[in-house]
Amino acid sequence: MESGYRIAVVGATGAVGTKMIEMLEQTVLPIKEVKLLASKRSAGKKATFKGEELVIEELVPESFENIDIALFSAGGGISKQFAPEAVKRGAVVVDNTSHFRMDPEVPLVVPEVNKEALKKHKGIIANPNCSTIQMMVALEPIRQKAGLDRVIVSTYQAVSGAGASAIRELEEQTQAYLNGTPVEELKAEILPCGGDKKHYPLAFNALPQIDVFAEEGYTYEEWKMIRETKKIMEDDAIKVSATCVRIPVASGHSESVYIETKNALTVAEIRDLMETAPGIVLEDDPSQQIYPQALNSIGKKETFVGRIRKDVDVDNGFHLWVVSDNLLKGAAWNSVQIAETLHEMDLVRV
Amino acid sequence: MESGYRIAVVGATGAVGTKMIEMLEQTVLPIKEVKLLASKRSAGKKATFKGEELVIEELVPESFENIDIALFSAGGGISKQFAPEAVKRGAVVVDNTSHFRMDPEVPLVVPEVNKEALKKHKGIIANPNCSTIQMMVALEPIRQKAGLDRVIVSTYQAVSGAGASAIRELEEQTQAYLNGTPVEELKAEILPCGGDKKHYPLAFNALPQIDVFAEEGYTYEEWKMIRETKKIMEDDAIKVSATCVRIPVASGHSESVYIETKNALTVAEIRDLMETAPGIVLEDDPSQQIYPQALNSIGKKETFVGRIRKDVDVDNGFHLWVVSDNLLKGAAWNSVQIAETLHEMDLVRV
Missing domain, CATH: 3.30.360.10 (Dihydrodipicolinate Reductase; domain 2)
Incomplete structure (x- = not known):
């Protein structure tokens, strides 16, 4: 980790996505770049990250080129389709939808509780349900x-x-x-x-x-x-x-x-x-x-x-x-905390 | 019951008292007279019973002269002080406060559940807590x-x-x-x-x-x-x-x-x-x-x-x-339903 991670937020305009950006502003994780992704409908909109204006891009498989960590919160269907695309391109996915949660190959993680499960990840980590x-x-x-x-x-x-x-x-x-x-x-x-x-x-x-x-x-x-x-x-x-x-x-x-x-x-x-x-x-x-x-x-x-x-x-x-x-511990913060924990445990690139 | 009961409502201006008047308008209980009682502060205010305008009277011990059934919902302190006054004057009290509920001498009644307990009443019946x-x-x-x-x-x-x-x-x-x-x-x-x-x-x-x-x-x-x-x-x-x-x-x-x-x-x-x-x-x-x-x-x-x-x-x-x-089954309706059940079981005057 020379100068930090390149992080993508998928679903950047939603209630949780907005909070993910806030949590990334507060994280101790070294960040080189933040890329905001959303549906075609939201592409072109702007959002702010640490005072810098970012243009939201349309989510396509190629969005994940050179991305290290992708935080997903845009619905189960989007995760199903695009999380494997992100993994294929070398990113670790932290998915906030329910799509992968019960997959035996996917760790379901609350860092305070079971961060050891991260060691078995194969590219996708699921964020549990808020409640x-x-x-x-x-x-x-x-x-x-x-x-x-x-x-x-x-x-x-x-x-x-x-x-x-x-x-x-x-x-x-x-x-x-x-x-x-x-x-x-x-x-x-x-x-x-x-x-x-x-x-x-x-x-x-x-x-x-x-x-x-x-x-x-x-x-x-x-x-x-x-x-x-x-x-x-x-x-x-x-x-x-x-x-x-x-x-x-x-x-x-x-x-x-x-x-x-x-x-x-x-x-x-x-x-x-x-x-x-x-x-x-x-x-x-x-x-x-x-x-x-x-x-x-x-x-x-x-x-x-x-x-x-x-x-x-x-x-x-x-x-x-x-x-x-x-929206925080139940979603955005737990996702960013998983990313922080992956970094601490040296598990971002496997 | 020749021509009906004389019923007093104590706390007639409160959230529950207001509903008690409504429930008395709908009851099958034969009613000769309704007397509305409240604190000195509310005395003189008016309320309607079956289209008839009634003046709210100040609650005093003598309010219960000639009353058959008194429905109380004006706080535990009022029940403690005035329910015995009503009983002394021959009324049956249905009390919606918590004051008498755990008194072993006082039946605590939900008519669908334990109306048989009414048979042991000594003048006061407690209405349970709404929840x-x-x-x-x-x-x-x-x-x-x-x-x-x-x-x-x-x-x-x-x-x-x-x-x-x-x-x-x-x-x-x-x-x-x-x-x-x-x-x-x-x-x-x-x-x-x-x-x-x-x-x-x-x-x-x-x-x-x-x-x-x-x-x-x-x-x-x-x-x-x-x-x-x-x-x-x-x-x-x-x-x-x-x-x-x-x-x-x-x-x-x-x-x-x-x-x-x-x-x-x-x-x-x-x-x-x-x-x-x-x-x-x-x-x-x-x-x-x-x-x-x-x-x-x-x-x-x-x-x-x-x-x-x-x-x-x-x-x-x-x-x-x-x-x-x-306010209804949890309070006013259960109280009036207790009165109806006392009538059915011939327990108003004992």
Whole structure:
């Protein structure tokens, strides 16, 4: 690494892509060049990187010539088509879509949890689902200390995970509601899921659907949390179940997480673990009404943990409230952090 | 009951009291007279009952002379002071505050679940907490069929449970947020809990605090769900845990409920139970994106149940999404329904 890496951002105009550029401005990674790629529709638009104006280029296979690291966040179809093109040209891909996540050849990485998995990469590394990442950050220190038998999570997810247009839809619906528009007339064209048939207002509502429905009545988002947890923790025996819910929040995912550990543990010990573990900020003082809040997480890279309680009736049962900025640790920051970790471990060029 | 009951509504100007008047307009209960009571501050204000204008009177002990049924929803302190005055004068009290709920002498009643408990009343019947009621309605048919070993609930609660002023606060914060007011400058004087020291914005946020904090890091709201479930189901062995969260919704509480039954059961059997049980509307068709939504529950008396799924890893483990209008089934309607049931069971005058 003479003078730094050449980095491509695929999907540079999206909600996550924009944050990836911000995270690259803050990274310790040596950077020689940043190339911003997007669909033909967005090509020619401009964006700023460290004060320098960059023109967004149309994504084509040749875009990856001489690229060292390519960060993808432009939808599963784009990753499927172009990630192999990038790898073929010698780039390492960090993919933020779900396309490669469950591929046994592709490491699924949260650096605080399983960076060793990076050693086995064959050119593509998958960034886990936003709601999975923050839960992994919070639970890994507990798993290391006392083992993990089961996880039951109910999420309170922000709309920014559904893209910039979903944020606008929520804001427009909210304004219409405040102006007295009847519920039946609130306009919904994207949420709960752009690719699904029906759309419902999220303003002043809670929608228990993220992504489309799949087997056994679970949504894909719920299956992502279940399957990705087992893959990242490399333990298929952990029982995991999830209920994923979209709430009228712009950014910042919150999660009510119930766990059962294998061995005995105290709330005080969990608090200690949270205070010393990487990437975690403990916010847990009921006497001062201190607990993590979605609004306070915006723009921060850490995962915030609080409301740590022992289950009243069940030994080794604990409840936690876990919050993080879904666009940062849940997406852009975790991707850039993977790139930083690849660099530290000397795994960018293999 | 020659010509009907004389009914008093205590706290007639509040968010719940207003709905109690509406429910009394719709009840099958024979009514001779409705008397609206409130604090001195509200006395003299007017309200309408079945097209007739009623003047709100100041609450004093003598207000209950000749009253048959008194519906209380004006805070625990008012119930503590005035419910015994009403009973002394021969009225039956249905109290919507938490004051008498755990009193062993006071039945805590959800008519669909435990109306038999009314037979033991000594003048006061307690209306359970809003978030408990809807969960009881959904779980009782399952408990009857297959027993209930444990419950873990995460709530998504509306602000109207915190009163009309909390709704206004949320609306004002939301408008300020949409107008670009920075998060630090959003005004919060009531939420998460009027009686607590610190206040936080709820607009575009999720606050994992309802009521004040109590033992073991649980809030009172969480303890209410735990203790009231055991009392209503008359089974201290049911394991119950709760995480109660306020989200930016005006009315309609949603709940992510995990249960373990004692005996085997299928999802199809649970759906059948929900279709035939009293007070429940089954809304559960993933293929058509049909599931309960807070916005759709407003103004309805039923409890809506959907997203019924078997836990992936745990035998007898099931997940449900339970939604109801917290001001109606969670408060005003359940209170009036208790009065109707007292009448049916000939228990108004004992």
